[in-house]
Amino acid sequence: MSSEKSNLQKILEAGHFSVSSEIGPPMSANGQFVRGHAKELAGLVDAANVTDCQTAIVRMSSVAACCLCAQEGLEPVLQMTCRDRNRIAIQSDLLGAAALGLKNLVVLSGDHQSFGNHPQAKNVFDVDSVQLLAALRDQAENSVFMSGAKTKMPAEFFLGSTANPFADPEELQLIRLEKKINAGAKFIQTQAIYNIERFGRWMEKVRARGLHERAYILAGIVVNKSQRSIEMTGIVPGMDIPEALIERMRKAEDEQAEGVSIALELIEEIRKIEGVSGLHIMAIGWETIVPTILERAGFLPRPKV
Amino acid sequence: MIIAEPKKLADVLCAVEPYRNVAVAGCGTCVTVCLAGGEKEALGVAGMIRLAAKEAGREVIVSVTNPIRQCDMEFLDSHEAELEEADCILSLACGAGVQFMAEKFPDKVVVPGVDTKFIGVNRDLGYWTEMCQGCGNCILEKTGGVCPVSRCSKSHFNGPCGGSSTGKCEIDPETECGWQLIYDRLSRINQLDRLLEVNETRDWSTSRDGGPRIVRRQDVTL
Ligand code: SF4
Ligand code: SF4
Numbered sequence: 001m002s003s004e005k006s007n008l009q010k011i012l013e014a015g016h017f018s019v020s021s022e023i024g025p026p027m028s029a030n031g032q033f034v035r036g037h038a039k040e041l042a043g044l045v046d047a048a049n050v051t052d053c054q055t056a057i058v059r060m061s062s063v064a065a066c067c068l069c070a071q072e073g074l075e076p077v078l079q080m081t082c083r084d085r086n087r088i089a090i091q092s093d094l095l096g097a098a099a100l101g102l103k104n105l106v107v108l109s110g111d112h113q114s115f116g117n118h119p120q121a122k123n124v125f126d127v128d129s130v131q132l133l134a135a136l137r138d139q140a141e142n143s144v145f146m147s148g149a150k151t152k153m154p155a156e157f158f159l160g161s162t163a164n165p166f167a168d169p170e171e172l173q174l175i176r177l178e179k180k181i182n183a184g185a186k187f188i189q190t191q192a193i194y195n196i197e198r199f200g201r202w203m204e205k206v207r208a209r210g211l212h213e214r215a216y217i218l219a220g221i222v223v224n225k226s227q228r229s230i231e232m233t234g235i236v237p238g239m240d241i242p243e244a245l246i247e248r249m250r251k252a253e254d255e256q257a258e259g260v261s262i263a264l265e266l267i268e269e270i271r272k273i274e275g276v277s278g279l280h281i282m283a284i285g286w287e288t289i290v291p292t293i294l295e296r297a298g299f300l301p302r303p304k305v
Numbered sequence: 306m307i308i309a310e311p312k313k314l315a316d317v318l319c320a321v322e323p324y325r326n327v328a329v330a331g332c333g334t335c336v337t338v339c340l341a342g343g344e345k346e347a348l349g350v351a352g353m354i355r356l357a358a359k360e361a362g363r364e365v366i367v368s369v370t371n372p373i374r375q376c377d378m379e380f381l382d383s384h385e386a387e388l389e390e391a392d393c394i395l396s397l398a399c400g401a402g403v404q405f406m407a408e409k410f411p412d413k414v415v416v417p418g419v420d421t422k423f424i425g426v427n428r429d430l431g432y433w434t435e436m437c438q439g440c441g442n443c444i445l446e447k448t449g450g451v452c453p454v455s456r457c458s459k460s461h462f463n464g465p466c467g468g469s470s471t472g473k474c475e476i477d478p479e480t481e482c483g484w485q486l487i488y489d490r491l492s493r494i495n496q497l498d499r500l501l502e503v504n505e506t507r508d509w510s511t512s513r514d515g516g517p518r519i520v521r522r523q524d525v526t527l
Contacts, residue, residue, distance in 0.1 A: 038444040039314065083459070093418070109459055109461065109466040112459065112475060115475075125459045126460050130503060131503075131504075133472070134503070146506055162467060167466075167470060168485060169484075169485055172464055172484060172485075172488045173465060173469075179464065214385070237470050237475035238470045
């Protein structure tokens, strides 16, 4: 790779336990919103994902919002779904993203448009995430586009993708994860973890396949603000929240404090699991709590690499 | 077969309202079997058009005709005489039949009476599901006979998305996850190793994306 590696890549390669977070761009052209959250997180996390129209809701473009983050000193992780763009648009946007200096990329399928605010839309899915990862690795290594046409300066990224330890069928999900890693994913961000026991069993299988040695597994954590928030998270397809945790939120006198305690306990448990290389904290709608979590979990200050 | 659904009666009545001589044309093949546009439905719609005209105090001649297939010129030819007088043909065939009817009668108004839905199967009384999108490059041999293009909501080729849960697709609890079905089938026929194969990026030019498609076969030409 000609250009310098991303901070996230350097942190992981140096063997540090990485901490990343997430920013959901606004449903508006309000750049200050992104800048504000970026300022809050800059220096506290190694990088932050900038979601690509998550839950199929129209939001400010991830490439644009990533640039705003970078301007505020926060290293962004660009997300790119296969839902909204065909191979022409994806490759074009990624050439632009690389030219703008973006270095981390997470490739994902994208939630079905029926979840979002434009259920009438046509989806694309010209390529799936395994195919896209393979194509981007090919572009970086061999300077070729998906068609085989050559490029003089390929887009190169620290390539990542996602995995859901709680989705079915389990064996097939693991096979797909392996395919993603074979296709060039260097890091994997997981779905939010609440069920530690089940995540532990999944990690056992990940280790049995040696996948943790070929890609950095970054465990996802959601911080919930209220009983309603945890209940809403619970109905997302492929999410597994033990009833006991929901019950704790229900009974809590101070729901926010309970949400933080739950997150901290989960983080504590996740750190003990062999093969987990980092943590990905999602607090969409409650971004301001992230510094507290990081402080209390002992993640600060972040290592300089 | 092609699955269609009758259009809303009000919309059909509105579409034929300007015409004084309406021919309702059922089709004897797919739409008959899926109870959307066969002879029975054609007679029913014709009756409703007459009734609506009568209530509105309009004169209208409504005839009914039923070619075996509207997607076959031979069968349209044999019904030419019956359709000659009409100034509007309400075709209850699939989209292909409606268009072929319009080609047969280039000077007549031809309107559709059904919404053409998909290539699918009948699973129960009044219950049909999609099975194929005619992608032009069938890979069912790799996926245990379950189509990833039409039965996965995201047309994934390399395994399920993270929304697959207890056999259901993330889009709604009624829809089966296509990749769960593929997995189940491959495990029953001892071909789970197929799942490790990477299905390469598709060439969609064989699908609708390549523009209107044509099949020409030397072996069946004279
Ligand atoms: S792979 Fe293509 S041709 Fe085969 S069933 Fe699916 S859509 Fe139809
Ligand atoms: S849940 Fe299954 S059928 Fe639905 S989009 Fe995901 S993989 Fe496809």
